[in-house]
Structures are given as C-alpha cells and as structure tokens.
Amino acid sequence: MDGLAVLITGVAFATSIVSAVFGMAGGMILMGVYAIALPVQVAMILHGVTQLFANGFRAFLLRDRIYTAALGWYALGAVAALAFFTWLALVVARPVLFVLLGAIPLSLSLLPQRLAPRFERRGAAAACGALVTAAHLLAGVSGPLLDVFFVRAELDRFEVIATKAITQTAGHALKILYFGVLVPGPDLELALPIWLYPMLVACAFLGTKLGGRILESLTDAHFRRWTGRIVIALSLLYVWKGAAELGLSPPW
Numbered sequence: 482m483d484g485l486a487v488l489i490t491g492v493a494f495a496t497s498i499v500s501a502v503f504g505m506a507g508g509m510i511l512m513g514v515y516a517i518a519l520p521v522q523v524a525m526i527l528h529g530v531t532q533l534f535a536n537g538f539r540a541f542l543l544r545d546r547i548y549t550a551a552l553g554w555y556a557l558g559a560v561a562a563l564a565f566f567t568w569l570a571l572v573v574a575r576p577v578l579f580v581l582l583g584a585i586p587l588s589l590s591l592l593p594q595r596l597a598p599r600f601e602r603r604g605a606a607a608a609c610g611a612l613v614t615a616a617h618l619l620a621g622v623s624g625p626l627l628d629v630f631f632v633r634a635e636l637d638r639f640e641v642i643a644t645k646a647i648t649q650t651a652g653h654a655l656k657i658l659y660f661g662v663l664v665p666g667p668d669l670e671l672a673l674p675i676w677l678y679p680m681l682v683a684c685a686f687l688g689t690k691l692g693g694r695i696l697e698s699l700t701d702a703h704f705r706r707w708t709g710r711i712v713i714a715l716s717l718l719y720v721w722k723g724a725a726e727l728g729l730s731p732p733w
Contacts, residue, residue: 485518486677489527494684497535499711501642501692502699506711508532508649512582512621513719521575522660525621529657530678535685536649542693543643548636551606555648558610563655566618567663573619579723583716585616586625590713600630600644610648617652618659624649625712642696 492514500507511531515524540547573581598605609630616623627648631641699707 486674486680488518489515489677490680490684493531493535493681494688497531497685497688498692498695500532500535501539501689502695503707503711506624506715507535508622508624509582509586509712509715509719513579513715513722516575516578516582516621521578522572522664525572525660526657527681528621529653529660531681531685533650533653533657534682535689536646536653538686538689539693540643540646540650542689543639543646546639546643547647548601548634548640548644551600551603552647554603554606555600555610556651558607558612559614559651559655560610562611562614562618563659566615566659570664571618572660572664576723576726578620579719579726581616581620581723582622583719583721583723585620586712586716587720589625589629590716592629595633597629597632600634605630613648613652614655617656621656623652625716628712638696638699 492511496507496511498507499510508528512524512528515528518524519527598608600606600609609627613623613627616626624645627645631645634641636644
C-alpha cells in the first residue's frame, strides 16, 4: 500500500499542474492511472476528491474571472443528470471505462467548430450541465466534452480556465456523492488509508499554484493548440487499452 500511496500522490501532484495549465488533460491522465491501480468505484471517488480540490483551488485563485451568468442553467442540467443516473445506479466495467475515456474526446474532436454550442447561452449551459455530469458518472472525466461548449465562447484563456474550474468542481462533488453515497460500493476505509486524502488535497493545492504560473506564460494560441494535441493523444491511448482489455485490439 505504501508504494501505491506514493504513486497516487505523485500522479495527483503532476496532473494538478497539467490541469492548471490546460484546464483539462490532467484529469484524464489521473483517471487512467487510478483505474489501472484501483477498483472502478474506488478510483472514481479518489479521482473525485483529488480533482474537487484541484479545480476548487483553481476556481478560487481565478474567482474574479469566472463567467457566472450561465452557471444557474448549468446547475439545472447537472442535477437532472444526477437524478437520472441515481435511478439507474450504474457503475461501468473497467474496459468500458477506458473506451469511454478515449471515445468521448475523439468523437467530439470531429465536431466542426461552427456547430459547437456556446456556454454563454442558457440552453447550451443547461445541456452542458447534463452532458458533462453524465460523462463524469460514466467515464470519470468530462474535460473534452466541456471544452466543446467553450471553443466558440467569447472568453479569454483565464475566463475559460476559471469557468471550467467551477463547473468541474461541482461535477466532481456530484461524482463523489454518486459513487460514495447514492450507489452501494466498497468500504473506502478498507480500500485506502484515510491519511491519503489530506495528502491529495495538499498535492492538488501545490500543483495548482505551480501550474497557474505556467499558464501566465502561455499565449491563447499556444493554450488551445497544446490542449487539443494532448487530449487526442490520451484518447487514442485509452481507446487502445480499453479495446485490448475487451479482447478487441489488433494482433500487432
């Protein structure tokens, strides 16, 4: 368990930096590592705790840049999705989790920018809340899906990062509620030592502070370009791993 705890905290710190710089991608990496090392439901909760504080710190640091006008509509969609999944009481198998981690971003990357909905609009914000929450509860992460609603938004990179951070904070809180309370699962105290959770909070805080300094050095063009490249690379890796676990990978 000591080796696993060191791995979990180290990855949490590194991915908090990545998330602070790009607003996503870090969560995808973290979810993949947790899903490899832990049962799916434990991985979901642990990922939720780590990302809740990483995004929460980021939202606090950039609180003056949050676009608040559409948050109420986002919350409406998120609560509706949570209610629906609570009725289903669904926990996906690990191979399916990896396929979803990769397939959702890849499919969204094919969407022309001219068709992308804008978060500033009420209907789009409500749809964003519902779809992003569904992605959280199915795949554990939703960054690439959330990004679709911001790709045409008339916001700068700090407003994008700040607004995505507050929505992701809410999404991970709902994920913890779903997998930790609403859906029966394993005893978390037996699965992981309780002292690990404050360690993750500290890693999230330190990683977010460091990543925020790196973000300041990027231009908007570099920010958007590297975000897309990282997400596509991770998506291909996860689809391959999920397909391999399902016995669907090519012979080579």
